[in-house]
Amino acid sequence: MASPKKQLQGLVAATITPMTEHGEINFSVIGQYVDYLVEEQGVKNIFVNGTTGEGLSLSVSERRQVAEEWVTRGRNKLDQVVIHVGALSLKESQELARHAAEIGADGIAVIAPFFLKPWNKDVLINFLKEVAAAAPALPFYYYHIPALTGVKIRAEELLDGIQDKIPTFQGLKFSDTDLLDFGQCVDQNRQRQFAFLFGVDEQLLSALVMGATGAVGSTYNYLGKETNQMLEAFERKDFSSALNHQFCIQRFINFVLKLGFGVSQTKAIMTLVSGIPMGPPRPPLQKASREFIDDAKAKLKSLGFLSSTDLKDGNLESYIASASLSNQSV
Numbered sequence: 489m490a491s492p493k494k495q496l497q498g499l500v501a502a503t504i505t506p507m508t509e510h511g512e513i514n515f516s517v518i519g520q521y522v523d524y525l526v527e528e529q530g531v532k533n534i535f536v537n538g539t540t541g542e543g544l545s546l547s548v549s550e551r552r553q554v555a556e557e558w559v560t561r562g563r564n565k566l567d568q569v570v571i572h573v574g575a576l577s578l579k580e581s582q583e584l585a586r587h588a589a590e591i592g593a594d595g596i597a598v599i600a601p602f603f604l605k606p607w608n609k610d611v612l613i614n615f616l617k618e619v620a621a622a623a624p625a626l627p628f629y630y631y632h633i634p635a636l637t638g639v640k641i642r643a644e645e646l647l648d649g650i651q652d653k654i655p656t657f658q659g660l661k662f663s664d665t666d667l668l669d670f671g672q673c674v675d676q677n678r679q680r681q682f683a684f685l686f687g688v689d690e691q692l693l694s695a696l697v698m699g700a701t702g703a704v705g706s707t708y709n710y711l712g713k714e715t716n717q718m719l720e721a722f723e724r725k726d727f728s729s730a731l732n733h734q735f736c737i738q739r740f741i742n743f744v745l746k747l748g749f750g751v752s753q754t755k756a757i758m759t760l761v762s763g764i765p766m767g768p769p770r771p772p773l774q775k776a777s778r779e780f781i782d783d784a785k786a787k788l789k790s791l792g793f794l795s796s797t798d799l800k801d802g803n804l805e806s807y808i809a810s811a812s813l814s815n816q817s818v
């Protein structure tokens with residue numbers, strides 16, 4: 489069985505793929521982005537080419553280059569780099585899995601194929617097994633995100649006996665709000681050393697109670713520090729403080745969700761908070777609107793997530809200048 493250096497735990501930032509205003513990948517800022525996550529947010533694990541990273545909107549060649557850049561820039565700085573290699577084509581997924589192994593990634597993750605869909609657990613496991621076998625030395629994570637894939641097979645069912653089929657199986661990235669399913673994944677696999685990574689940032693505290701060993705999410709790019717404070721409070725059993733942190737994070741997420749929140753908005757918020765230009769999303773997504781950015785900025789400030797001195801308006805102005813202003817969110 490593949491064994492990672494240590495179990496993947498704590499916060500894992502679902503990285504954004506920075507792009508130029510012309511829609512090409514902006515590799516030049518990835519080194520700076522690594523330093524920002526480690527030094528400013530205290531986040532030392534990353535999940536590359538996932539939902540937030542627009543992995544499914546990139547070509548295979550781009551995905552390979554992005555993965556390589558993160559691994560190279562993260563060397564001796566990050567603890568673990570997990571590459572999402574899911575694709576509709578098994579061949580492409582296997583190619584990406586092999587590539588992740590070649591470049592020295594710490595693990596791979598795969599979503600369920602979402603066009604011609606697996607119709608039951610065995611069919612899904614069979615697909616995952618074929619991908620995992622292309623990187624037999626790499627820990628394998630199943631990325632459960634039914635709202636986006638439309639594949640509703642319960643994770644609890646999938647995990648039942650999975651290591652017999654996929655010996656490298658190392659854990660689950662659970663991006664769903666069904667805490668019964670999540671809790672049962674943990675409960676039924678207590679004797680195994682799986683990583684249970686929760687993916688709904690606004691509900692993380694509840695998942696910690698259920699036994700989550702870590703979390704993968706978009707907001708850890710810019711709310712990593714606050715979320716780490718919640719993890720620390722939970723660890724020292726200061727549940728009242730942990731709850732206060734979760735509620736504060738919820739206030740922000742609740743606010744942006746109501747405005748329309750997705751990858752485009754994440755790119756805008758990260759540009760604002762970090763000062764690193766994330767650029768536009770790739771079509772069909774469109775840039776966040778100026779109105780969204782102004783409202784999000786005011787909210788971040790009022791919640792104490794952003795001081796006036798932190799504001800990186802220079803970058804934001806260039807972000808906005810080229811925006812085809814749209815309220816669309818995905």
Ligand SMILES: CC(=O)N[C@@H]([C@@H](O)[C@H](O)[C@H](O)CO)[C@@H](O)CC(=O)C(=O)O
Nearest residue numbers: 502538539540663687688689704705706
């Ligand atoms: C649907 C979605 O994008 N969910 C995010 C969350 O971090 C989400 O942005 C957050 O909980 C706010 O709702 C992550 O689960 C996605 C993720 O980890 C990824 O980019 O692969």
